[in-house]
Amino acid sequence: MKGKLIVVSGPSGVGKNTLLNRVMELRGNVQYSVSATSRPMRPGEIDGKSYYFVSREQFEDLIRDDALLEYAEYVGNYYGTPIKPILEATQNGVDVVMDVEVVGALKIKKRIPDAVLVFILAPSFTVLKKRLEGRGDVSKELMEQRLERAKWEYSQAEHYDYLIVNDGLDKAAEELMSVMQAEKCKTMERIHLIKEENECFIPQ
Amino acid sequence: MKGKLIVVSGPSGVGKNTLLNRVMELRGNVQYSVSATSRPMRPGEIDGKSYYFVSREQFEDLIRDDALLEYAEYVGNYYGTPIKPILEATQNGVDVVMDVEVVGALKIKKRIPDAVLVFILAPSFTVLKKRLEGRGDVSKELMEQRLERAKWEYSQAEHYDYLIVNDGLDKAAEELMSVMQAEKCKTMERIHLIKEENECFIPQ
Numbered sequence: 268m269k270g271k272l273i274v275v276s277g278p279s280g281v282g283k284n285t286l287l288n289r290v291m292e293l294r295g296n297v298q299y300s301v302s303a304t305s306r307p308m309r310p311g312e313i314d315g316k317s318y319y320f321v322s323r324e325q326f327e328d329l330i331r332d333d334a335l336l337e338y339a340e341y342v343g344n345y346y347g348t349p350i351k352p353i354l355e356a357t358q359n360g361v362d363v364v365m366d367v368e369v370v371g372a373l374k375i376k377k378r379i380p381d382a383v384l385v386f387i388l389a390p391s392f393t394v395l396k397k398r399l400e401g402r403g404d405v406s407k408e409l410m411e412q413r414l415e416r417a418k419w420e421y422s423q424a425e426h427y428d429y430l431i432v433n434d435g436l437d438k439a440a441e442e443l444m445s446v447m448q449a450e451k452c453k454t455m456e457r458i459h460l461i462k463e464e465n466e467c468f469i470p471q
Numbered sequence: 472m473k474g475k476l477i478v479v480s481g482p483s484g485v486g487k488n489t490l491l492n493r494v495m496e497l498r499g500n501v502q503y504s505v506s507a508t509s510r511p512m513r514p515g516e517i518d519g520k521s522y523y524f525v526s527r528e529q530f531e532d533l534i535r536d537d538a539l540l541e542y543a544e545y546v547g548n549y550y551g552t553p554i555k556p557i558l559e560a561t562q563n564g565v566d567v568v569m570d571v572e573v574v575g576a577l578k579i580k581k582r583i584p585d586a587v588l589v590f591i592l593a594p595s596f597t598v599l600k601k602r603l604e605g606r607g608d609v610s611k612e613l614m615e616q617r618l619e620r621a622k623w624e625y626s627q628a629e630h631y632d633y634l635i636v637n638d639g640l641d642k643a644a645e646e647l648m649s650v651m652q653a654e655k656c657k658t659m660e661r662i663h664l665i666k667e668e669n670e671c672f673i674p675q
Contacts, residue, residue: 385656386658388664388665421665422665424658424665425658425662425665427658428657428658429653429656429657429658430656430657430658430661430662430664430665431656432661432664441652442652442653442656444649445648445649445650445652445653445656446649446652446653446656448645448646448649448650448653449633449646449649449650449652449653449654450653452589452633452634452635452646452649452650453632453633453634454590454628454629454631454632454633454634457634457636458629458634460592460634460636461592461625461626461628461629461634
């Protein structure tokens with residue numbers, strides 16, 4: 268059985284990475300799709316794990332080589348999804364989770380219609396604002412940009428398959444794992460089980 | 472939030488009741504929809520719990536009073552779903568699970584399109600046959616009827632939303648609970664969260 272592609276979006280500061288890490292801790296056979304980006308590395312981030320950190324020039328080479336499933340520019344930086352590791356994992360039955368911003372996620376859904384799109388909501392706008400303020404690494408201007416962006420992102424959430432409110436890590440992780448599990452139970456994913464079984468289905 | 476209606480079908484002997492009991496043990500806020508039937512009570516069954524056991528005449532009164540969500544005749548007996556308890560439970564945010572044969576399940580889906588249809592498969596036809604033979608309460612003729620019926624039921628499984636193979640109670644229960652959980656995370660079920668939030672979403 269092929270692995271599923273689970274695309275997670277949500278405003279900056281909503282806790283997407285923590286959530287995905289938790290799901291990978293609790294559930295086997297899941298791989299994180301590492302994005303490529305031209306934005307500078309933040310403290311604590313690891314190249315090849317958080318992102319593949321590349322220069323703008325290198326990123327433009329990836330675009331030219333058609334090596335990205337999607338890419339977008341956001342607040343002056345490129346973000347994109349390398350295709351090859353995703354295809355390899357899903358062919359081997361491994362689920363792939365990724366954290367992709369809205370424009371990229373919607374592009375992926377167009378290209379791979381059975382990708383599962385999950386939008387992560389903050390418990391409230393006030394909580395989201397506080398989380399962003401808690402991150403000391405942004406200027407007031409960038410903060411305002413992010414809040415405007417979050418507003419627009421929320422307006423796009425209706426195009427997603429599922430909405431999960433991150434009002435508790437364990438609850439949100441459980442919901443995301445349920446979505447991953449349920450998607451594998453869909454009739455379309457398992458229809459071969461009926462066809463195979465029906466061939467030897469000769470009441471005696 | 473309204474409760475969901477989860478309609479479970481599958482061939483006789485596949486373990487639907489055991490599965491639903493397990494799910495109700497493990498998950499709160501779930502109610503079993505007790506069907507009405509005109510078939511005789513089997514050893515171990517309890518009136519009002521396994522089924523509402525009624526006479527053919529009483530069943531025909533229920534039909535006339537439009538008190539059933541659906542009903543069907545199967546191997547000479549009536550089976551039907553009383554409407555009222557389902558509406559009351561879902562209005563109160565309680566999920567309702569039911570065990571309904573295929574014809575009834577497909578009728579329910581037409582009448583309540585957001586009902587979730589789950590078909591339970593045996594691990595194999597051989598296992599299903601053995602389970603039916605293990606039940607000492609059926610004649611050879613009824614056994615053959617059931618196997619023919621099972622064959623036809625499998626051919627209808629493609630109209631269901633999800634397929635679950637009952638090749639282990641815990642695994643099957645986990646999958647069914649994931650389906651119930653994931654259905655509640657669907658964007659359509661939660662879209663009000665975005666609308667409400669967006670109203671106070673004025674970046675300052």
